Amino acid sequence: MEANHNITLPEGSIEKQTTTLNFGPTHPATHGVFQNIMEVDGERVVSTVQTVGYIHRAFEKLAERRPLYQITPITDRLNYCSSPINNMGWHLTCEKFLNIQTPKRVDYLRVIIMELSRISDHLICNSIVGVDTGAYTGFLYVMQYRELIYEIYEEVCGSRLTTNIGRIGGFERNFTNAAFTKLEKFLNEYPKTLREFESLFTRNRIFMDRTQGTGGISAERAMNYGFTGPNLRAAGVDYDVRVQQPYSSYQDFNFTVPVGTTGDNYDRYLVRNAEMWESISIIRQAYEKVQAFKGTDADVYHADVPEYYLPKKEDVYTKMEALIWHFKIIMGEIELPKGQIYNAVEGGNGELGFYLISDGGRTPFRLHFRRPSFIYYQAYPELIKGGMISDAVVTMSSLNLIAGELDA
Amino acid sequence: MRPVRFNIHPKEAEISDAISMGIAPDGIPGDGFFATQLSSVVGLARKNSLWPLPFATSCCGIEFMATMASHYDLARFGSERVGFSPRQCDLLMVMGTIAKKMAPVLRQVYIQMAEPRWVIAVGACASSGGIFDTYSVLQGIDQVIPVDVYVPGCPPRPEAIIDGFMKVQDLVGQESIRRRNSEKYKALLNSYGIQ
Amino acid sequence: MALTNEYIQEQLVAKFGDQVTAFSTTFDILSFESPKEMNLKVLQFLYDEPSLGFTFLTDLCGVNYPDNIGGELVVVYHLHNFTENVRLRFSVATSIAQPDVFTASKLFESANWMERETFDFYGINFVGHSNLKRILNVDEMDYFPLRKEYPLEDQTRIDKDDEMFGRG
Numbered sequence: 144m145e146a147n148h149n150i151t152l153p154e155g156s157i158e159k160q161t162t163t164l165n166f167g168p169t170h171p172a173t174h175g176v177f178q179n180i181m182e183v184d185g186e187r188v189v190s191t192v193q194t195v196g197y198i199h200r201a202f203e204k205l206a207e208r209r210p211l212y213q214i215t216p217i218t219d220r221l222n223y224c225s226s227p228i229n230n231m232g233w234h235l236t237c238e239k240f241l242n243i244q245t246p247k248r249v250d251y252l253r254v255i256i257m258e259l260s261r262i263s264d265h266l267i268c269n270s271i272v273g274v275d276t277g278a279y280t281g282f283l284y285v286m287q288y289r290e291l292i293y294e295i296y297e298e299v300c301g302s303r304l305t306t307n308i309g310r311i312g313g314f315e316r317n318f319t320n321a322a323f324t325k326l327e328k329f330l331n332e333y334p335k336t337l338r339e340f341e342s343l344f345t346r347n348r349i350f351m352d353r354t355q356g357t358g359g360i361s362a363e364r365a366m367n368y369g370f371t372g373p374n375l376r377a378a379g380v381d382y383d384v385r386v387q388q389p390y391s392s393y394q395d396f397n398f399t400v401p402v403g404t405t406g407d408n409y410d411r412y413l414v415r416n417a418e419m420w421e422s423i424s425i426i427r428q429a430y431e432k433v434q435a436f437k438g439t440d441a442d443v444y445h446a447d448v449p450e451y452y453l454p455k456k457e458d459v460y461t462k463m464e465a466l467i468w469h470f471k472i473i474m475g476e477i478e479l480p481k482g483q484i485y486n487a488v489e490g491g492n493g494e495l496g497f498y499l500i501s502d503g504g505r506t507p508f509r510l511h512f513r514r515p516s517f518i519y520y521q522a523y524p525e526l527i528k529g530g531m532i533s534d535a536v537v538t539m540s541s542l543n544l545i546a547g548e549l550d551a
Numbered sequence: 552m553r554p555v556r557f558n559i560h561p562k563e564a565e566i567s568d569a570i571s572m573g574i575a576p577d578g579i580p581g582d583g584f585f586a587t588q589l590s591s592v593v594g595l596a597r598k599n600s601l602w603p604l605p606f607a608t609s610c611c612g613i614e615f616m617a618t619m620a621s622h623y624d625l626a627r628f629g630s631e632r633v634g635f636s637p638r639q640c641d642l643l644m645v646m647g648t649i650a651k652k653m654a655p656v657l658r659q660v661y662i663q664m665a666e667p668r669w670v671i672a673v674g675a676c677a678s679s680g681g682i683f684d685t686y687s688v689l690q691g692i693d694q695v696i697p698v699d700v701y702v703p704g705c706p707p708r709p710e711a712i713i714d715g716f717m718k719v720q721d722l723v724g725q726e727s728i729r730r731r732n733s734e735k736y737k738a739l740l741n742s743y744g745i746q
Numbered sequence: 747m748a749l750t751n752e753y754i755q756e757q758l759v760a761k762f763g764d765q766v767t768a769f770s771t772t773f774d775i776l777s778f779e780s781p782k783e784m785n786l787k788v789l790q791f792l793y794d795e796p797s798l799g800f801t802f803l804t805d806l807c808g809v810n811y812p813d814n815i816g817g818e819l820v821v822v823y824h825l826h827n828f829t830e831n832v833r834l835r836f837s838v839a840t841s842i843a844q845p846d847v848f849t850a851s852k853l854f855e856s857a858n859w860m861e862r863e864t865f866d867f868y869g870i871n872f873v874g875h876s877n878l879k880r881i882l883n884v885d886e887m888d889y890f891p892l893r894k895e896y897p898l899e900d901q902t903r904i905d906k907d908d909e910m911f912g913r914g
Contacts, residue, residue, distance in 0.1 A: 168656055169606060171635040176608050176653060196882035197653040198608050201685035203867070204891060204898050216682065223610040239773060267613075286620035293617075303617075304706050305610055366802055366828075369856025380828070387831050484773045485805070485824055485835065496805055498824070511807040513824075521859045547609045550650075550882055652884045684911075686891055686900045687883060 161189050164532070168197050174271060174539070175546020179523075186531045191524040195517075199550040206510040210475025211237050211311065211451070214510065219305040221512060222548045225264035225491040227256045227296065227308045232488035235390050236497040237311045237451075240484045245446045248436050249313040250392035252444070254429045255326070256299070256308060257391070257488075258422040262333075263292045264491030265373075265415040265422075268543040272412055273344055275540045276353045281343050288333050291325060298322035312452045313445025323430075330427060337419060345416070351409060358526045358538030359407035368525075369518040372493025374542060377414045378406030384489040395432070398425050408534075408541040415543075450477050475505050485513075492516050492543055516548040576724075590728045597641070597667070598723040599629040601716075604640035606660065608647030611674035614706040615646050623709035628716060637663040642719060643696075648676035649689045661696045662745055666731045669723065670698045671715050675705045697739055749798070749830040751776040757798060761791055777835040785821075785838045786848045792825060792834070793853060800825040800834055806850070806860035808868040809837075812894045818842040819870050823850070840870065849875040867892035 167178040176197035182189040202221070206214050218233045219226040231253055238245060245253075266289055270282035293303040298321050300308040309315070344350045360370075365378040375382055383400045385393045401417035403410030436443070445452050449468050458465035471477055479501040487496040496513030519542065526542075527535040576595060578587030603625075607615055618625050619633065634640045637660045649657055661670070672692050675681035678701040680690035692698060699722055702715035730736055740746070751771055758766045758778065766788065768779040780788050792800040805824040812818055817839030825834040840847055849872040850857040861872045862881040869890035872878055880887065889896060899906075 168653065169635070169660055175612075196880075196884075197650055197656070198648055199650050199652065199687045199882040200648055200683045201687050201891065201898070205683070205685055208898055220610055223613055267616075283621050286617065287622060290617065290620075290622045303708065304614055364855075367855045369803060369854070382828055387828075482772055483777075485775060485833070486773075487804075494804065496824070498805060498807060498822070500809060509809045511805070513805040517859065517863075518856050521856065679905075684899050684906060686896075686898065690900075690903050690905060 160184065166532075166535070168194075174544060175549070177520075177539075177544065177546065177549070179535075181532070181535070183532060188527050188530055188532060188535055191527060191535075193520065193523060195520070196550055198546050200547075202551045203509075203511055206507055208506060210477070210505050211479070211507075212472070213475065214507075215309075216305070216307050218512075219307055220547050221514065221551065222264065222490055222492060222495070222516070222545045223305060224267050224545060225260035226304065226306050227260040228264075228488060228490050229495065230306060230308050231257055231391070232486070232490065232495050233497060234309055234311050235488060236484060236486040236499060238446075239486050240482065240499060240501070241311070241448075241451065241480070243312055243446055243448050243451070245313060245391075246443050247392060248433060248440065248443045249445060251429045251432045252314060252318060253309070253391045254393065254396065255426050255433070256296070258426045258429070259292050259295060259329075261491055262419050262422045263289050264543070265419050268491075268541070269344075269412055269415050270340070272354070272408070272537060272541045273350070275537050276350055278343065278347075278350070281340050284336060285340055288329065288336055291329050291333075295322055295325050295329065298325065310445065310452055312448045317442060317444040326426070326430060330423065330430070334423060337416075337423075341416060345413070353534075353537060354408035354412060354541070356405075357408050357530055357534040358541065359405045359410075360522060360526055361406065364522070364525070365406060368522040370493070370522070371515050371519075372490065373411060373414045373418060374406070374519055375493065376401065377403035377410040379404055382494075384487050384494050388487070390486075390488060396425050396428050408537055411541045478503060478505060479507070487513065490515060492545065492548065493519070512551055514548045514551055516542075516544050517551070520544055520549060590726070591724075593728060594724040594726055598720040601628070601630050601642045601669075601720070601723065602640045603630050603633050603642040603644050603716075604635060604637055604660070604664075605633055606643060606645045606647075606657065608645075608649065608653065609676070611646035611677070611706045614709060614712065615644070615673070618709040618712050623713065625713065625716065628713070628720065630716075637661075638665060640664060641668060643668065643670045644673055645670065645677045645692050646673040648681060648683060649692050650687050651689050652687070654689050654692075654695050657692060658695045658745075667723075667726070669700075669719055670696055671700045671702065671719055672698045673702045673712055673715065674707060675703055677701075678703060681705060695743065696745075697743060749827060749832045751832075754798060754832070754834065757795065758788070758791075762788065775833045775835050777837065779837050779839065782821075782838040782840045782847050785823075785836075786850065786853070788836060789823065789825075789850055789853055792836075798827070799829065800827050800832075802826040802828060803850070803854040803856050803860075804833070806857050806864065808864040808870055808892075810868055810893050814839070816841050819845050819868050821847055821864060821870060842869075845870045846873050847871070848873050851875055866890070869893070 161182040161184045164181045164183050166181055168176040178194040179191050181191045202217050205217055215230050215233055218229040221229045266285045270285050273281040296306050298319055300306050360378050362379040365375050381400050381402045398421045401414050403414050453472055454465035454468055459469045481501055481503045483500040485498045487494045493515030498511040499507050500509040502508040526538050576587050576591035578585055605615055672678045677692050680688050700715050700718050702711055704711050754776055755769050765784050766778050766780045770777050792798050804826045807822050809820045819842055820837050820839045822837045847870055849861055861875055864870050865878055866880045866882050
């Protein structure tokens with residue numbers, strides 16, 4: 144690199160041994176808008192400076208203006224590939240803060256939805272890693288099953304992607320038979336497709352050569368960088384919020400947490416793949432548990448919290464208290480108790496934390512989202528240093544950076 | 552069984568022998584020739600082979616990925632090849648929130664596109680800022696570039712994105728050949744500060 | 747022996763005396779404060795001490811309390827001990843006139859961008875940070891938007907009618 148060539152450069156030219164390459168913000172391989180200004184020596188990356196904030200939407204300032212229910216739509220747009228997890232994380236935080244206990248059936252239904260969204264998030268990540276290495280077919284095979292997951296969400300909440308699913312205390316409506324039929328169809332057909340997807344990638348010579356040994360990080364450095372979720376588990380640390388601080392009755396389920404060794408792209412792919420199998424098993428267990436509720440127990444889909452859960456429309460039109468609660472909830476005039484809470488759930492990317500400070504008003508005084516993508520994207524220069532540009536592309540997609548979560 | 556209130560008497564599609572014919576432009580048919588306006592032929596060719604540039608920033612981008620996938624297949628409309636280079640694309644599909652930091656980038660991409668070019672603003676955030684009425688979000692991309700079609704929704708369903716795309720196809724099919732050189736178009740671009 | 751909040755409190759008081767104050771436990775998390783000059787010493791102690799071992803910085807954020815004269819801007823650190831599964835909250839306050847706080851990015855790499863974000867939103871100057879620039883907002887922005895004195899909406903927009911939004 145420091146070789147002295149017999150070249151006389153003209154006056155005023157920048158004498159540099161490395162090329163500056165602008166990677167982003169509009170680039171087909173960046174999943175969302177990030178900019179990396181790379182210094183490359185030939186094809187090898189020497190260093191990188193990142194720029195983020197191209198989609199900063201000021202969620203935290205927005206949340207100071209809105210009562211609790213109006214914050215759920217903005218949590219949707221954090222990790223939009225798995226928005227039910229964000230919604231339920233927020234509702235779990237509110238429930239913990241307001242001391243609301245949810246019935247078991249609600250917990251199990253929530254687990255079903257959260258694991259479906261985890262599958263949907265990991266599907267996007269793994270299939271896009273495939274697309275970035277040049278294999279487009281896997282993406283098309285599994286998108287069919289993402290459409291089925293979207294149909295299940297539609298049965299419950301009415302919308303596909305940014306779901307705004309659930310309410311504080313439970314769900315807005317009971318799951319219909321159509322929802323359960325679609326869930327059974329998913330559980331029957333999806334494992335075959337996942338196996339087909341695996342057969343395309345997991346032992347594929349080209350894929351393995353592209354992803355093994357690139358973008359690796361050690362467990363100590365990963366912890367220092369604040370990694371959580373599949374990226375940290377691929378580096379060797381088995382930290383999973385569902386196991387450490389079980390929420391929504393996760394302690395009733397039997398599942399393992401897959402852990403990798405080197406933290407490179409291949410390990411991340413394998414960890415996400417294994418987590419999808421674990422999610423399928425959790426959904427099966429939850430479905431059996433839900434089916435075990437019979438009679439009137441099977442009609443329970445929310446906790447009894449009149450201050451936060453909208454009363455039935457028949458009651459609103461006939462009873463006075465129900466009308467008052469309806470008005471107060473819709474206009475957001477319920478006063479929150481004073482205090483502060485930090486609650487975390489296991490999102491698709493890791494520990495999604497909500498730090499809520501309330502001073503007794505109708506809106507939070509401060510709401511801060513602990514966004515996993517923002518925190519582990521800092522490690523990107525260290526991950527790609529010394530690698531090729533194409534490895535930088537694959538590393539970025541295997542980290543599962545979601546722009547909405549990064550910039551909030 | 553959910554009670555169905557809409558579309559209980561659906562319109563039958565006019566398909567004979569499982570082939571439905573496209574609508575030909577007005578013209579004089581003959582034995583081995585078809586005389587019509589040049590702009591109709593050019594419009595017909597252009598509208599069935601639009602190459603989009605997906606400028607996907609956030610959630611609407613995921614719905615676009617669902618539109619490109621096999622269930623809602625956008626490739627049937629001729630956009631098999633989505634390009635990421637503005638020099639080679641006709642249709643700029645802006646999907647997702649555009650923050651003020653991103654606006655100059657968007658403008659630069661639009662300027663790099665060659666005429667004729669169309670812009671479709673997908674989603675509420677691209678159309679008007681969406682639910683983010685904040686200090687950092689551009690309240691609609693028509694503050695920086697001229698837009699042809701707006702698709703509302705948050706995010707719009709893939710069917711809505713395809714509907715927007717079909718409206719762009721209508722615009723492309725009926726566009727006059729001289730439009731891009733006309734005074735009105737030049738005035739429009741000048742009002743955005745684009746030469 | 748399991749790591750309890752009382753043990754953490756005892757250890758901190760034993761080491762720092764009356765420099766650590768305002769101990770409280772909300773929702774199983776112990777919170778405490780200290781003067782801003784001590785923040786690195788406290789974080790280093792919590793990191794190095796083998797019985798405490800808070801080696802993971804979960805979160806770093808800022809809060810603006812406009813009524814708290816002399817301590818308007820607060821930096822809150824959330825720490826986590828993986829092996830014992832204990833969380834901890836530590837906050838330091840600084841005045842808005844001179845918002846200097848020592849940076850934790852030498853100890854925790856994850857604090858780097860989180861401090862840049864806190865600087866971007868609140869204007870807290872992290873002394874010793876390698877690259878304290880705005881991260882999420884445009885570089886030319888001249889105010890710190892998440893302070894309570896500034897509004898949410900962009901005041902220069904002309905196409906939204908504030909009367910219709912109840913803010914006119």
